[in-house]
Amino acid sequence: MQEDRKSLDDRQKLTDLERIRHSCAHVLATAILRLWPEAQFAAGPPVENGFYYDVELRHRIAPEDFPAIEAEMKAEIKANHVFEKRIVTRAQAIKDSESGRLGGLSERPGNPSKFKLGNLEAIPEGEPISYYQNGDFIDLCAGPHVLRTGNIGAFKLTHVASAYYKGDERNPQLQRIYGTAFKTRKELDDHFAMLEEARRRDHRKIGAELGLFTIDPDYTGPGLPLWLPKGGAILEELEKLAKETEFAAGYVRVKTPHLAKEKMYQTSGHLPYYAESMFPPMELAEGGESLKRESAQAGSITQRGNDSTKYYLKAMNCPHHHRIFAAEPRSYRDLPLRLAEYGTCYRYEQSGELFGLMRVRSLNMNDAHLYCAPEQFAAEFNAVNEMYLKYFKIFGIEKYVMRFSTSAPEGLGRKYVNEPALWKQTEDMVRGVLVDAKINFVEVPNEAAFYGPKIDVQVWSVIGREFTLATNQVDFAVPKRFGLVYKDRDNVEKTPLCIHRAPLGTHERFIGFLIEHYAGNFPLWLAPDQVRVLTIGDDPALVSYAKGIVQELRASLVRADGDFGTDKINGKIQRAELAKVHTMLVIGPRDLAANAVSLRVHGQGNLGAKPKGAVIEDLLAAIKERRA
RNA sequence: GCCAGUUUAGCUCAGUGGUAGAGCAACGGUUUUGUAAACCGUCGGUCGUCGGUUCAAAUCCGACAACUGGCUCCA
Incomplete structure (x- = not known):
């Protein structure tokens, strides 16, 4: 995406380690060209734990090729070539792309550097165009690099993946070669030791060993975990903790069905925008006739008729809670109303996105919706934050960041509901609470939910793996769509604000996190076998x-x-x-x-x-x- | 969904065209024990599914499914 392109200023801020890794990507390309001179390269940036280079090549690079590639890389590092920077004109760069020189060791007639040409187009007019050359290898690159190839410390190729050019599935698919590099051999070894520890603690491995849960793709379905008795024990302890904590904080518990009519999600605004993430609807006739199974083999229950109704498995609990709010007339005296439920939701995540307990299709959410008057908002929001911190303390979560996602003026009316005053008011209130409570947060513009600002809680397990565990959102739009009102002191009907919060996230992801956090060595109160x-x-x-x-x-x-x-x-x-x-x-x-x-x-x-x-x-x- | 890899007993894995194997678990028996595995035996598999090649397929080919790693961090 064009708008995500790193500015030249940002690039100059690359850390030493990022320079090493980015330089190592160039060395990787150099080595691949020695072995396969026809290779075409796209992008080769440093990433969180290393670097990659995207390459188009007929030969499928496999881990068995790594030793040969690494040997060429070592030779290039030993040669200690200077990374020479040169500013060129756009015309020169286009000419070098057409001759295949760019991203190559020499000119390659009939094999133009097509991806480099595409990359050139993304460089705005007026921005300098630069080459970096190490030995014979010339690459279109804004840098910066280390001085010489010999300054690259210890490196290793790690794996191959596929990726679309510029991340767009309409573009050609490239082979992405991943590697990592560090200043010293010891840091590289430590990195791999950490990965090994992460594998040892993998919640899928420990979950199977300890008999916590199982996933049965053939009978139950992918992404639909079955909780075994020992996992069930952890789940019950967490629910007990949530119930006690929420009861003390003045919440009331409700229970809602797993499905609802189409009208529910049309009103909430989730259909059709969220339809892709929902299980397809069950269609059946009104009037109490028994269900007719038209295509039992396909597993669908269908009854077509003139007055047929669609039911959807719920992907979120909020609409149900909104209907509970609407079930009786509300007075300002009823507020704040805090409805809590461990609700089971179903989301049709794409098959490739499923990941153990971390990304599933059935999820038990530690959900609650707090309906309040605007003047009550700050106190309610603060209380929610305090609950988060209380939980972090119990679980020994020391490293966390609250990502505060706000709107952007240009998105109003499109990406975000067109209520500038309410956006400003709620964003100021949320920011105020975070600052007053001295909470560690980062503000991310233009990532809010369509109905209000949100906070995502990212935590790190003890081995450094990152999880987005919990979420906390302000909603000043959907209550209006549902026509929710309370009668205020002045006898005027007003729409309440709604705070969605789920400090323990879902059982699935939270327990997945806890397994890795504790390496399966749970504290006594949580241990399945006490x-x-x-x-x-x-x-x-x-x-x-x-x-x-x-x-x-x-x-x-x-x-x-x-x-x-x-x-x-x-x-x-x-x-x-x-x-x-x-x-x-x-x-x-x-x-x-x-x-x-x-x-x-x-x-x-x-x-x-x-x-x-x-x-x-x-x-x-x-x-x-x-x-x- | 797309790309790649993987799929053999409940678990971990061996087996590259010629009679499916090991350890652990389970079960039966023997052992009567002081802080991380006592001993003997028995059971257990349409080699993911379907199709093809072959005298012969876990093994070669194809399709499908599931799982795993990626597909966001862009010269």
Whole structure:
């Protein structure tokens, strides 16, 4: 996109590391040309963790080609060529593109540098056009680069992907070769160690190992996770936390159906703009006739008739809550009205976008809608933010950014509802709350929702993976579309503001995040297996004592079980440790005699024998306090 | 959706045209145990699905499906 093009000023701000990576991209192109002189190059920028270069080439580059390419790259680095900058005229650049010289090692008659030609067209008149040359390789490039190829530290090619020229699917598809580079070998090694740790913590891997959830593409469908009992335990703990927190904050809970008539989403404005992201409608006749399955094989339930009605699975809860607001006349005395629900929504994400629990088609949202008068807005919004911070503290989320997305004047009436005064008012209020609360935020113009400004919460797990977890939006448009009003003090009907908020996001994404955040080692209150009692041997007296402990814990709603079999104690401990059971109580004859338990905590090892009563008391307290 | 890769037992994987394998898990038995795996045995697979080539296909070819990595950060 033209408007996203980096300005020359921005380019001069490239960090040293970005210069190294961008330079390494040129070296990559040089190496590919040594092996395949006909290759045509498009773009080769530095990116977050490295760099890439897009290349058009008949030969399909595979990881098996990497050693040969890397060897050529090393030779180019060893040659220590200078990155020479030259300003040229547009005419000269066009001529060099047509001869195939640009993005090549020499002129290539009959093989013009077509992508470079396209790139040239994107450079505005009046902006200088520059070449960078290392050895024989000349590239159209604004720079900046390191001084010499020898200044590139340690690098490695990582993977191949495909990408459309200029990101547009109507353009030719190119091979994108990714690599990464660092100043030193050690930094490169650390980077790969971090990636390895990320793979180890992958929520899909740990989720399967611990039996938290499963995805069954054949029967249930892709993107529709099934929560297994152990994942269900985490889910219930989160809901309990949300219910307690919201109750204390004056929310009321509601429950709404999973589907609604077409009219609902026409009124909300989500149809037709959001239709692509919704599951296709179910069509059926009014009047209570039984459903006729016209095409059972295709799985659709259809009844065509003159008065047929379409039902849609809900992609969001807000319209349902709006109808609850509308269900009875509202007075200013009813406000703020805070409707909360763990609502299940369905979104038809494209097949290629599905990703474990992070991107799914059925999602349980920690949703709530707060209806308030404008003068109540700041206090309500502030309270929502405080709730976010409270949650971050419980989960030990230290690194986060709130992305405050605002409107842009040129989008009013098109991308955004045409209410300039309300936009200014709500944006000022939100900004004021963020500043007063000293919250870490960045303001992003021209990214608001069509009905109001929004805040997306981005968090980083301990391994540095970024997640957009939660969202918090102001809505001053949709309540109007639904005709929602309250009777104010002055006996005038007014439209309330609505705050959409979901501090815990969805169960799917939040639990996915927590799995990676904790590497599956959940704190006691969240752990699917909180306590396991292990007997040394299966002597009946021991087993009876151990069973009593399990029963006592379960009576206090602790997820406790026992391993009373004939396996050796080492085997029982190994199994419990691999299952990441939080607390293990080992019971042998010595413990039975002393009315004690031997305490072992996952990750902490054997903590020795302690009085039974004290251990149970402390477990209950730790769970109640949601101790980290 | 598009491009590429992958798909063999519940899990992790071996098997490149000639009788489908291992470890773990599960199940049965033996073992009576003090802090990360006791021992023996048994069960378990239309090699993702469908079609083609071949005397013969997990293996070669094609289609489809699912999964994984990308497709935004642009000379």
